[in-house]
Amino acid sequence: MLGYCLAVVRRLALPCVREVRIPAVEGRTVFQLTDSVRHVMEKDPALRVEEVTAFGHGVLDLTLRGPSDATVFVSVRVTTGPKGTAAVVEARPEATYKKLDAAVCRALARVVEKHAAQALHAEAAGDSL
Secondary structure: OHHHHHHHHHHOOOOEEEEEEEOOOOOOOHHHHHHHHHHHHHHOOOOEEEEEEEEEOOEEEEEEEOHHHOEEEEEEEEEEOOOOEEEEEEEEEOOOOOOHHHHHHHHHHHHHHHHHHHHHHHHHHOOOO
16 A cells, blocks of 8 residues: 555655745736736747636746657646745646656746746836836
């Protein structure tokens, strides 16, 4: 029984999680911040967006194609409050049996984190993207 449990855990796709925190963005709603992140990501030709599955108030879920056509599910959650604004990026491979997909998830999570930081900093400075 223990061997079976270990085999199930080994196949579980653990997400790669990255986070961006900046001081509070004044005068912008969470929807506007999420839209800015989406807009910056769509401008990058290296990020091949296959499908946007959720887009709304602080929520951006999409499917990306990585190198070697690996499919990665990416979730971006944007929150804001009086003390700060944060974007949490979570990337998870579609296929749990391929070892290289975990590396693709880490790489794509870093790229999405960079774009989220760029979008949030631009919004904090008052620039529209």
